[in-house]
Each structure stands twice: as structure tokens, then as C-alpha cells.
């Protein structure tokens with residue numbers, strides 16, 4: 089709800105209020121937190137260098153990190169003054185992925201008269217969170233350079249806060265970092281042209297005492313897949329400014345006279361009930377307003393992917409065996425990963441040549457697809473659309489299509505270059521070559537990979553233009569093939585962000601398929617992203633990333649907390665039985681897992697155990713899983729007690745596996761008694777139904 093009372097703006101969701109007001113022509117931040125019925129501005133707030141501003145500016149007396157910097161020959165200082173406001177019936181279309189739907193939006197117009205620049209701040213209050221973005225328009229006669237232009241700024245009153253963010257590396261995505269915000273500036277960012285493995289475009293500011301269940305938590309997540317920056321700055325009064333948005337890199341972004349640019353959107357979620365509630369609000373908000381309505385809340389195809397077991401040794405015989413072995417196991421789709429095109433016997437050639445390698449597949453993909461159908465399954469295929477190998481026909485034909493600058497040969501990563509997706513002809517070409525494969529073959533699923541960062545980018549503006557090219561290809565594919573399911577991937581989970589989620593309802597969470605590593609990766613990913621966005625595969629042991637051997641049951645239990653899939657040759661009868669059981673168990677309650685409310689009960693980073701429960705929206709069903717890292721010496725089986733969360737207190741639930749019936753309150757207060765096998769990485773799962 090948007091309420092405007094004189095010079096005061098009050099935005100409300102179900103459980104939050106966000107307020108600001110105009111004083112002496114400037115926008116001052118008023119309040120962000122628990123929902124208030126009414127907000128009255130503190131009108132004697134001093135307008136000095138410590139004032140809480142709604143959007144930080146540079147050069148006129150506010151010395152904290154600004155949200156906008158615009159440079160021209162006249163200088164760098166800006167002075168945006170309030171002009172007017174408007175309530176828009178629909179959120180502006182910003183030309184890139186954004187929250188869907190036609191939501192009422194407050195637009196606040198500001199102008200720097202001397203510089204001739206117009207700034208608009210957009211606020212869209214949704215039930216679970218506030219969506220913010222901004223636009224600038226160059227109304228002067230000269231071009232200007234935009235050095236910084238962020239989506240959101242929040243000035244928090246003085247007090248102690250922790251910042252929680254997700255940092256990592258390939259195979260170890262999104263480790264949780266939590267530390268006290270201290271004096272000075274801290275920036276979490278990516279300059280890789282992708283969201284990156286190293287930092288996710290998410291952070292939360294937390295009351296220091298906040299945990300899963302208690303305390304104030306403010307989450308921020310940028311709907312963008314390229315360079316970003318999230319800054320926190322603590323000033324001398326102990327106030328904290330949080331700035332978040334796309335990072336415009338060195339040299340600035342030239343904005344010609346008459347031109348306008350939008351920032352990507354930032355989703356701001358506030359919870360007074362701890363980190364768990366913050367996560368659930370993000371999940372609900374993304375299910376309602378971000379994910380593709382064609383796929384949202386639908387059971388994801390259970391895939392078997394060829395990568396870890398077949399690697400580049402693709403051939404008809406191997407694939408036939410792979411498919412036959414997957415028959416009758418409850419698997420929907422066989423995904424042929426890398427190695428099917430050009431002359432791709434290893435990673436040093438052929439990216440860009442999206443033509444079947446007839447040496448390996450003499451009868452084309454058709455023969456493979458026929459085999460899948462005969463065995464009751466659909467077919468999916470891997471592409472890495474944004475890339476080109478130096479050794480490829482595409483590069484020989486169009487060497488000028490590579491991202492390149494300063495007349496230098498571009499840097500190679502994994503023996504590959506990045507195509508310049510800011511050029512329409514490049515996107516046209518890639519789309520046409522993918523379309524040909526998709527037109528000629530019955531393909532229901534594509535895995536879109538992206539395996540290296542951007543380098544040799546000409547200038548700051550090109551980074552955005554590149555991302556727009558990527559989104560354009562996504563648009564064309566999803567429009568031309570409305571039933572095509574596109575899984576996102578970037579060397580595992582290197583581009584796990586809301587903008588990719590807008591198109592890809594599910595993203596490969598990590599190349600690390602080790603079940604214990606995955607407990608951590610899935611736990612941290614769920615801080616912001618819903619379980620239905622996480623693609624999890626059971627793979628062979630010893631695990632190729634960690635060398636660890638973990639039971640098939642535990643591998644399945646972990647993979648089921650999201651979108652279950654497989655990535656191994658199912659060759660022996662024992663595994664066949666296990667897969668059949670897992671897919672059947674999963675399918676029975678997949679709707680609960682994918683659409684229910686998630687409660688994280690144990691934190692694998694700190695508790696030596698992973699435990700989650702997902703409770704259906706109507707509280708009639710719940711799925712619980714548990715994995716314990718180390719075995720302890722005991723006489724009998726290891727007994728562990730875990731108190732559940734999220735159940736209806738007075739509802740009677742039966743645990744299917746044990747037959748035990750208790751009220752939700754008992755399950756939550758007394759807990760479940762788990763009898764675990766005496767082994768490391770022992771697991772348990774329980775399915776609850778109201779009786």
C-alpha cells in the first residue's frame with residue numbers, strides 16, 4: 089500500500105513499513121522496519137552531513153558513499169531536488185528481467201536544475217517485500233558520464249548490525265560470511281561480468297542477536313546477472329548506509345543528451361522474526377512475482393545428466409546404454425551434456441559450432457531421442473551459447489565477434505573466448521543455430537551453461553549491453569519454444585541470481601555434487617532462493633570433486649531438498665532399486681518440497697548436521713530431512729532429537745516412516761527421535777501428513 093500524507097511517503101507490505109519525506113527539497117529517509125499504522129516524520133531532523141538521505145549524493149556535504157555520481161565538464165557534484173510524485177498503475181518496464189505483474193508503483197521525480205538531469209526513484213510495495221529501482225534522464229544538451237548509479241540506498245539509524253553475505257568459489261559456492269558492520273566501507277561485488285561464484289548479489293543486515301527464529305533481518309537481492317556492488321558504510325555516529333545495484337566499471341557510462349537509463353531492480357525484504365522468515369518471504373515473493381508462470385510451482389523434470397559419467401566420450405553406443413539403464417526408474421528426461429557438437433573431444437575446441445558431431449552420433453540426435461522415447465523419457469541438450477573456441481568454425485568465420493579491446497588478443501579461460509553479445513548480429517546467429525537444432529529435434533530441455541568470466545570488455549556500457557544480449561537470447565528462446573525448460577548453469581552455480589531465475593526456473597546449484605558439501609551449498613542458497621530453483625543431482629562415489637564416499641541414501645536425501653536429478657551411470661541392480669525408490673518417494677511429496685515453507689533446523693556450517701523441514705502452505709503435509717556429519721561412538725544406534733518448526737500446533741500429524749502420531753506442538757516442542765546408522769553422513773527423512 090502507498091500512503092502519501094503531505095510531504096510524507098509511507099509504503100506498507102504485510103509486515104513492513106518503509107517511510108521517507110521531503111524536507112527543504114531533499115528526500116530524507118524516515119523509517120524501515122516493522123509495519124506501522126502511521127508514520128509521522130521527525131521534522132526537526134538536522135539536514136547536515138549525518139542526515140539520513142533517501143538516495144546518497146556526492147559533492148554537496150554528504151561524505152558517505154553516494155548512490156549516484158554523474159560527471160561532465162561542469163563537475164561531479166549533484167543536487168537533486170524534489171519535483172513531484174506520481175502513482176503509476178504499473179511498474180515501469182526496464183528492459184531487463186524484473187518482478188512480473190502490474191503493481192502500483194510510486195515514482196518520485198527529482199531534478200538537478202543546474203546540470204539538467206532528472207532522477208526518478210521507483211518504489212513498488214508488495215506483500216512480502218519492497219521492490220526498488222531508479223532512472224536518470226539526461227535533459228541537458230551535452231552528454232554526461234554516469235560513474236555510479238545504484239538501485240537502492242537505505243540509511244539505517246545508529247546501532248549494531250551484522251552483515252551476512254554469500255562468498256565462495258567454484259565447487260564451494262555461497263559460503264556464509266557473517267560479521268559485524270564496523271566503521272568504514274565494505275563492498276561485496278563482482279567485476280567478472282557475471283554474478284560470480286565469488287560473491288552473490290544478496291546480503292542481509294541483521295540485528296546481532298538475530299538467528300533463524302528471532303530478530304530483525306533486512307535482505308537485499310539484485311535482479312541482475314552482471315557486475316554488481318553492495319556497499320555498507322558505517323559513519324562516525326554509528327549509522328549505516330547500504331547501497332546496492334549494478335556496478336558501473338571504470339570510465340563511466342556515457343549518457344547522451346536525451347538518453348535515459350534504468351537501474352536493475354532490488355528486492356528488499358524485512359523480517360522481524362529472524363533469518364528464516366526473511367528467506368520464506370523471498371521464496372514466496374519469487375514464486376509469486378519472479379519465476380516464469382509456465383513453470384512456477386510445477387514439478388521439475390527429474391533428469392539424468394551425462395556429464396560426470398560420460399564427460400566428452402559421447403557416442404551412440406554409450407548414450408544408448410546410458411538411456412537403457414535409466415529406463416523405468418522414474419526419470420523424465422535424459423540430458424546430453426557437453427561433447428555432442430563440432431569436434432568436441434575435450435574443452436579446447438568447437439564452442440559456437442552447434443552442429444552434431446557425426447563421428448560420435450552418426451544418426452544424429454534423432455537416434456538418441458528415439459531411444460529416449462522408446463524408453464519412456466524425454467530429451468535435453470547442453471549449450472554454452474555465449475562462448476566461442478578459438479579453434480572453431482564460428483571463430484574462423486567471424487573472428488571479430490569475440491569480446492575484445494585495445495586491439496589485443498583476448499584472454500582465454502578454459503580455452504575459450506566470450507562472444508560479444510552486445511552485437512545484435514551475434515545474438516541473431518546464436519539464436520538461429522540453436523533454433524535449428526531445436527526445430528529439427530524433439531528437445532524439451534536445455535541446459536544453458538556459461539563457463540568463464542568476461543574480460544577484454546571495451547567499456548563500462550558494454551557490460552550492460554552484453555547482459556541485455558543474453559536476456560534477449562533468453563527472450564527469443566522462451567518465446568519461440570514456450571514449452572522448453574531451460575536450466576541455468578555457470579561452471580556450477582556461478583550465475584545463480586534472480587535475473588537468470590526469471591527465465592530459468594531451476595539453476596544448477598554447484599558442480600560439487602558431494603552430498604555433504606551440498607548440504608552447505610543448499611543451506612546457504614536457500615537464504616534467498618527457493619528450493620524449486622535448486623537443481624541437485626545424485627552422482628557416483630567416490631565423488632569426483634571431494635573423493636568422499638557417502639551412502640546412496642544420504643546422497644538422495646540431500647538432492648531431494650530441491651529439484652532431484654541424477655548424474656551417473658545406473659549400472660547395477662542395487663542402484664536401480666535405490667533410484668526407483670528415491671524418485672517414487674520424491675514424486676509423492678515434490679509439491680510440498682517445491683512450494684511449501686522452508687524451516688532450516690540445523691546449520692551444516694556450524695552444527696555438524698543439516699536438517700530442514702518444508703511444510704505445505706495448508707499445513708497438512710511436511711517433509712523433514714536430516715544428515716549428520718560425523719558418527720559418534722555409542723552402544724546402539726545414534727539417537728538424535730530434533731525439534732520441528734512450522735507445523736500447525738493443534739494439527740495431528742502422522743510420521744509415515746514410523747507410524748507415530750503427535751500434535752504439531754509436540755513435534756515442535758518435544759521433537760523427533762532419530763535413530764541413525766553408525767556411520768559418517770548418516771541420514772533420516774520423515775514424511776508427515778495430517779490425520
Ligand code: GLA
Nearest residue numbers: 395425426577578579580599
Ligand atoms: C560446466 C558445468 C558442468 C558441465 C560442464 C561441461 O562445468 O557446470 O555441469 O556441463 O561445464 O563442460
